[in-house]
Amino acid sequence: MKQAFCIPSPAVRPSACPGLLRIVQAKDGGICRIKLACGRLDATGAERIAQAAQRHAGGVIEATNRANLQIRGIHAGSEDALIGELLAAGLGPRSPAADDVRNLMVSPAAGLDPAALVDVSPLAARLLTTLENTPRLHALSAKFALLLDGGERLAMLEHPHDIWLSALPLEGHIGYAFGLAGCPPQAPGDVPALAVVPEAHADELLLALLDLFLELATPEQTRMRHLLVSHPAAELLQRLKERLGDVLLGADDWRRSPAESQAHIGIGGQRQPGRVYVGGVPPLGRLDAEQLLGLAALARRLGDGSLRMTPWQSVLLPNVTEADAQAALQALEGLGLLVDADAPLTRVIACTGSSGCAKGLADTKADARRLAEMLKTRSRLAGIHLSGCSRSCAAAHPAPVTLLAVAEGRYDLFARQADSTNFGEPLARHLTLDEASELLASLPDTWSFTR
Numbered sequence: 001m002k003q004a005f006c007i008p009s010p011a012v013r014p015s016a017c018p019g020l021l022r023i024v025q026a027k028d029g030g031i032c033r034i035k036l037a038c039g040r041l042d043a044t045g046a047e048r049i050a051q052a053a054q055r056h057a058g059g060v061i062e063a064t065n066r067a068n069l070q071i072r073g074i075h076a077g078s079e080d081a082l083i084g085e086l087l088a089a090g091l092g093p094r095s096p097a098a099d100d101v102r103n104l105m106v107s108p109a110a111g112l113d114p115a116a117l118v119d120v121s122p123l124a125a126r127l128l129t130t131l132e133n134t135p136r137l138h139a140l141s142a143k144f145a146l147l148l149d150g151g152e153r154l155a156m157l158e159h160p161h162d163i164w165l166s167a168l169p170l171e172g173h174i175g176y177a178f179g180l181a182g183c184p185p186q187a188p189g190d191v192p193a194l195a196v197v198p199e200a201h202a203d204e205l206l207l208a209l210l211d212l213f214l215e216l217a218t219p220e221q222t223r224m225r226h227l228l229v230s231h232p233a234a235e236l237l238q239r240l241k242e243r244l245g246d247v248l249l250g251a252d253d254w255r256r257s258p259a260e261s262q263a264h265i266g267i268g269g270q271r272q273p274g275r276v277y278v279g280g281v282p283p284l285g286r287l288d289a290e291q292l293l294g295l296a297a298l299a300r301r302l303g304d305g306s307l308r309m310t311p312w313q314s315v316l317l318p319n320v321t322e323a324d325a326q327a328a329l330q331a332l333e334g335l336g337l338l339v340d341a342d343a344p345l346t347r348v349i350a351c352t353g354s355s356g357c358a359k360g361l362a363d364t365k366a367d368a369r370r371l372a373e374m375l376k377t378r379s380r381l382a383g384i385h386l387s388g389c390s391r392s393c394a395a396a397h398p399a400p401v402t403l404l405a406v407a408e409g410r411y412d413l414f415a416r417q418a419d420s421t422n423f424g425e426p427l428a429r430h431l432t433l434d435e436a437s438e439l440l441a442s443l444p445d446t447w448s449f450t451r
Helices: 043-056 079-088 096-101 121-133 135-139 199-216 224-230 233-244 289-302 322-334 364-374 433-442
Strands: 024-026 029-034 040-042 060-063 069-074 146-149 161-170 173-182 195-198 266-269 275-280 286-288 306-309 315-321 348-350 384-387 401-407 410-415 425-431
Touching (some): 029 079, 040 043, 043 060, 043 079, 096 121, 096 135, 121 146, 121 199, 135 199, 161 195, 161 224, 173 199, 173 224, 195 233, 199 233, 275 322, 286 289, 289 306, 289 315, 289 322, 348 364, 364 384, 364 401, 364 433
Antiparallel strands (some): 029 069, 040 306, 060 069, 060 286, 161 173, 173 195, 266 275, 275 315, 401 410, 410 425
16 A cells, blocks of 8 residues: 655654654665564565665665664665555554554564464554554654563563553463563563553553653653652552552562464464464574565465564564475575474574774674574573674663674673673673684583573
């Protein structure tokens, strides 16, 4: 569906975050971020993104850790033409001011995962419509983010969200535990859920939380964690009860069951009989336009004509017949995606680094490939994050291991702790990649990266 509005460049609010209507300049050119509803993209949309990247940029496309896509290296003077093509393809917001507020995450297997308690897709669609069509909500920060979790085994549960809802059984029905500025609790000691709301009142709860935030937050308090400093969670819960009546229930020390690590790679079962999804990882989250065109063609040939991006910077091909699963897996591999969950590079993430970012102190993309090659004989490889600077753009939460660049080819090594709010505990400083790989390889199998 074509968009009816013109490109509103002067009205786009300032932000360091790229959007579809706000192209942010980097060392390698402009960046345009396309926010995909629930990470979903049809084959035609994928083709239009790839073609726009070829015409107006260098053909480099990145999968993000919020299940979106972004085009890098946009040529100077091509910005308006690129935006216009993406809007004409139906990839933009319903209104210009709504582009920033579409930060909603669901499982990439929502509606497919047989372990799910509920398909959150209808609730997600209603919430996105509310966000886009309610002008007062457009004042939310471009980083303000929400999570709807249906209980899938394939779920990102470590990204902190300003508001999160997670499904649980509730007396023969479904309810949602919810919390603020964090993640669903999975282990003893995690911040517990604030309360539980019956499924029928989930829309009402979400709107009440958003309105409450906007009413109480000062201009400097752009995230829920900022608001909690001046208005503790207990106070916000009381205000919610005053607005919603007696629909809120106690959480009773509820904890979310763990998700399955690496379930986004390879073949996964679906609730639909005879159907599976097939997942692959573009190395370090980077695709070229030809790969995206190949994925679109594959989705039409062996899937249902759609793709699902994931917060692990990977892609799922849903609704493949069981008979075609191996062919789809081989086709993904043929396109250059990683389809073996044991491949070291599937557990390494890296920011753009000095090759594309002026703040990067090292070429993290190239170094990540080298490090994965050095560690390929390791049977146990924790998740490793190479960050070109302290901003940590590639990781939405602390990785088990972080290599923080301090100079070209030199890194400080950190290990995550259970209560880490930054990179974690420093293990060594100013290491070469060879020294870092030797140190990681020397750690015993009993070492815990979350101690």
